[in-house]
Amino acid sequence: MSPDYENHSGTRPAAWRDDLTGGDDSLFAGRPEPVNEYTGRTLTYEVTGRIARITFNRPERGNAITADTPIELAAAVERADLDPRVHVIVVSGRGKGFCGGYDLSIFAENGFAPAEGAQPTAGTVLDPVVQARNHNPWGTWDPMVDYAMMSRFNRGFASLLHANKPTVAKVHGFAIAGGTDIALFADQIVCAEDARFGYPPTRTWGIPAAGMWAHRVGDQRAKRMLFTGDSLSGKQAAEWGLAIEAPPADELDARTEELLERISRVPINQLVMAKLALNSALLNQGVLNSGMISTVFDGISRHTREGYAFQLRSATTGFREAVRERDEPFGDWKRAQFEQPKD
Numbered sequence: 001m002s003p004d005y006e007n008h009s010g011t012r013p014a015a016w017r018d019d020l021t022g023g024d025d026s027l028f029a030g031r032p033e034p035v036n037e038y039t040g041r042t043l044t045y046e047v048t049g050r051i052a053r054i055t056f057n058r059p060e061r062g063n064a065i066t067a068d069t070p071i072e073l074a075a076a077v078e079r080a081d082l083d084p085r086v087h088v089i090v091v092s093g094r095g096k097g098f099c100g101g102y103d104l105s106i107f108a109e110n111g112f113a114p115a116e117g118a119q120p121t122a123g124t125v126l127d128p129v130v131q132a133r134n135h136n137p138w139g140t141w142d143p144m145v146d147y148a149m150m151s152r153f154n155r156g157f158a159s160l161l162h163a164n165k166p167t168v169a170k171v172h173g174f175a176i177a178g179g180t181d182i183a184l185f186a187d188q189i190v191c192a193e194d195a196r197f198g199y200p201p202t203r204t205w206g207i208p209a210a211g212m213w214a215h216r217v218g219d220q221r222a223k224r225m226l227f228t229g230d231s232l233s234g235k236q237a238a239e240w241g242l243a244i245e246a247p248p249a250d251e252l253d254a255r256t257e258e259l260l261e262r263i264s265r266v267p268i269n270q271l272v273m274a275k276l277a278l279n280s281a282l283l284n285q286g287v288l289n290s291g292m293i294s295t296v297f298d299g300i301s302r303h304t305r306e307g308y309a310f311q312l313r314s315a316t317t318g319f320r321e322a323v324r325e326r327d328e329p330f331g332d333w334k335r336a337q338f339e340q341p342k343d
């Protein structure tokens, strides 16, 4: 009998389940039913053919990250991972760019730093998600609360790495700060040549999921980025190996589709095994350990003098002014530094 490739790459005959379960379907309980599309608070989800498409959907805020983002991203990735039709998952952003990082307007408007004169509540550890949802992210002035919050965010973003199926980030416009945390957890980044990647918050506070930076571009280049907060153009990102390719912006959609289509021709079992084999190399390099340390420092960095000053500035003048003050001394802050003329 010739092998049934369709069954290996898609739906399986009922007999397959019966062999394993003796017909007891409850063993598969909890597996979400495949859906074709839905709209969340921060993203949309759509399956077309063998491709699951997750699209950040807060264009008016540069797709900036809220407390819902990691939860919704992880849920969408899991849904795609468990959908037998899907071979590959692509994440992108609507509007001007991929993602501008954590939503500074929420923190500015709701007081990321403690209000002046407020006292820490010793020993109170609030659920970080509840804090973020209530827009009361500081709760108690405790770096470990911030660590717990950041590690929850990063675990959500790392769903792109941990998914069994290949994940692709399509980056146009900008992937800044937390936006790079998301993109770098994808197995492949395809970006527009004029896209911009960077982690400017390291100039005052905030530490990225650094393990993925070191893995993608090597420690020396990663340090170059994080010591300065400078940003890379998409073209440079591809030259450094951060992105797999960087076509002109008007070809980004077509080139990404071509890659997705080629990946999705491969049987799902092959894709999963290839990814797990390569992930094991990556995990042996310790990317998750450095991710963990990064989130500890990220929590602490909010409590340094400079971290506190940025947040206070943000809360008093609005985040745009705080960002401008942070970035202006480093040159034309709306351009990738590697493309700026040398003095």
Ligand SMILES: C/C=C/C(=O)SCCNC(=O)CCNC(=O)[C@H](O)C(C)(C)COP(=O)(O)OP(=O)(O)OC[C@H]1O[C@@H](n2cnc3c(N)ncnc32)[C@H](O)[C@@H]1OP(=O)(O)O
Binding pocket: 059, 060, 061, 062, 063, 064, 096, 097, 099, 100, 101, 102, 103, 104, 105, 106, 173, 174, 176, 177, 178, 179, 200, 201, 205, 206, 207, 208, 298, 323, 334
């Ligand atoms: C550990 C910490 C991690 C973090 O992630 S902290 C957050 C760090 N992020 C930043 O510092 C980025 C701040 N934003 C910018 O520098 C710029 O924006 C961009 C370079 C991302 C994009 O510049 P451009 O292409 O000129 O677009 P635009 O018109 O500035 O952005 C579109 C709209 O998106 C809003 N936006 C962008 N990023 C954020 C953000 N992080 N939080 C809240 N809103 C954001 C903008 O303000 C604007 O909206 P409007 O037209 O109403 O001003």
